[in-house]
Amino acid sequence: MDFNLNTKLEQNLILSQSLRYAIELLTMSSYDLEKEIESESEGNIFIDMMPRKSSIVRSDCDSYDNFDFINSLKDSKEDYRKELLEEVKLIKLSDLDYKISEYIIYSLDEKGYLRTPVEEISNIFQTSTELIEKNIEIIKKLGLGGLSSKNIKDFxxxxxxxxxxxxxxxxxxxxxxxxxxxxxxxxxxxxxxxxxxxxxxxxxxxxxPLQGLLKNNNEATNVEVDIVAVVGDSIRVKINDPVAFRINDFYRDMIDTAPAQTKTYLKRQLSRAKFLKNSISQRNRNILSVSKAIIDYQKPFILGEKPLKILTMKLIAQKTGLSISTVSRVVNNKNLMCNSKIYSLKSFFSSGIKTPYGEFSADQIKTIIISKIEAEDKTHPISDDSLCELLNREGILVKRRTISKYRNKLGILNTRERKYISTFEFFLNT
Structure with missing residues (x-):
């Protein structure tokens, strides 16, 4: 008789509702956390909110001090699309017009052009090309202006x-x-x-259309600062005006003398308030731990001595003893003011390449690209291929598409566009 025994060992992590909520608190900014606790206090008699000072800091977008904060905004193309959709909603279009507009907005390429033929969109929605053109014109007048233009002539x-x-x-x-x-x-x-x-x-x-997205904005911006740090010979980090509440002693004293049904209710509310308080304390400890590790690693950059080093969330997880997912949640939606400069915590993480000549972060490569383009002959701008060759000769082994990607992120025009502007200026000055 043959016996075939197969065993399979599985380990599943089941998150309780309370644990899920604690994780959610970790991802919130200070502002969002304050609103969440205010909402909780409305339904829980044990929660007495402690007054906070304003943690909003006014900063100039065009200042280098805020380069990394603003740069993290520029990288988010999803934000401008959502803003456009919000503008579309205010116009109060029909359901069909809204769906067409949404499709058009999410079909825009990296420069803000609509490359999809009008006839193709018309076939998708089984409607006239005139209706598609009408929605294209509506979108053109939103946001920066000109989004959904078909080509540069149209723009x-x-x-x-x-x-x-x-x-x-x-x-x-x-x-x-x-x-x-x-x-x-x-x-x-x-x-x-x-x-x-x-x-x-x-x-x-x-x-x-997308040239200058979130750039050259001279207006001041209100920035919520979650963490404050001072970096010199030593590193000091603190939560900026942390969200806090106290547990109401008056209702806690009522528990022993309250009727049975009321006592059960009060105990449940007290337990919820204690859990919330402990979760916020744990959240703050994790934020401080991660922030200190990031600042310590990127200290030369913060002091203006060197560009950003290559940094991954895995490395910070190893340094803090936290999981990668916890580190990811900690840096989400958090801004740091350090030595009077404002950064998004996410902006300290940088990819890059490793070569026999050393490590080169994306920030270092971008700095080199800027310096090469600033030094170029404006009448004969340097191409991405030539930039690639120059960097390879210097031991930075990158591909042409990497150069193009970084140049686009820096908001630098391509060779043809830079030559066009240079020739235009020369003609008008002659």
Whole structure:
């Protein structure tokens, strides 16, 4: 008789509702946590909120001090799409128009152009091309303006301030984009002054709808600061005005003398309040532990001595003894003010490459790209291929697509676009 015994050992982690809630608290910013505790206090007589000072800090977006905070915002393309949808909701479109607009917004490419043919969208929604065009025009007028333009010519016409300029662009676009400005003037010698006015206006056009997204914003921004640190010879870190509450002693004293049914209710509410208090204390300990480990590792960057080093959440998890998932939740939605500069905690994490010549973080590579482009001959801008070759010669073994990705994240135009601007400026100054 043959016996075939198969055994399988499985380990499952079942999260209780309380544990799930504690994890949720960990991901919240100080502001969100305060609102959550205020909401809890409305239904729990044991929770007395402690007054907080404002932890909102006003900061200038164009300041290098806030580069990493603002840079983390620039990397989020999802944010602008959500904002556009919120604007669309305010217009009170029909359900079909809203669905079409949503589809268009999420079809935009990395420059904000709509490359999907109108006919294709029309077939998807089984409606007329006129209705699709109507929604495209609605989206063009939202946000930065010009999003969902079909191409650069369409976008230039959108930016034109009057019909005469629109006609000028329509007629001479190919010569404008190829910088054949003298050819335009030769065609119309009697209108040279008028056309130079047009070209002066075109010079200030954006080259694609998402150019300058969250950049060149000189207005001050309100930033919620969760952690404050001072870094010098030593490192001091604290929670910025932590969210706190006290347990109401008046109701706690009532428990012993209360009727049985009331006593059960009071004990349940007290237990919830104690759990909440312990969860917040644990949250604060984890935030301090992770923040200290990050600051200690990136201290040369914070002191302005070196670029960011390669840093992963796995490394911080090893240094703090926490799980990677806990580290991920801690850095989510948290901002740090350190030596009067503001950072998103996430911005300290940097990918990069390891070579025989050492490690190079993404931040280091971006810094090198900026320096090479700033030093380029503006009439013959350096290409991504050439940048790749230069970095490879210096021992930084990156691919061309990596260069392009970092250049786009820095908001630097491509070679053709940089040459276009340089030639435009040269022509208008001659």
């Amino acid at each position: 230039f016409i959108f930016q034109a301030s009057n019909d005469n300029l629109k006609d000028f662009i329509s007629k001479y676009f190919d010569k404008i984009i190829s910088c054949k400005f003298f050819s335009i003037l030769r065609d119309c010698p009697n209108r040279e002054d008028e056309f130079k006015i047009y070209l002066n206006e075109i010079k200030n056009f954006r080259l694609y």
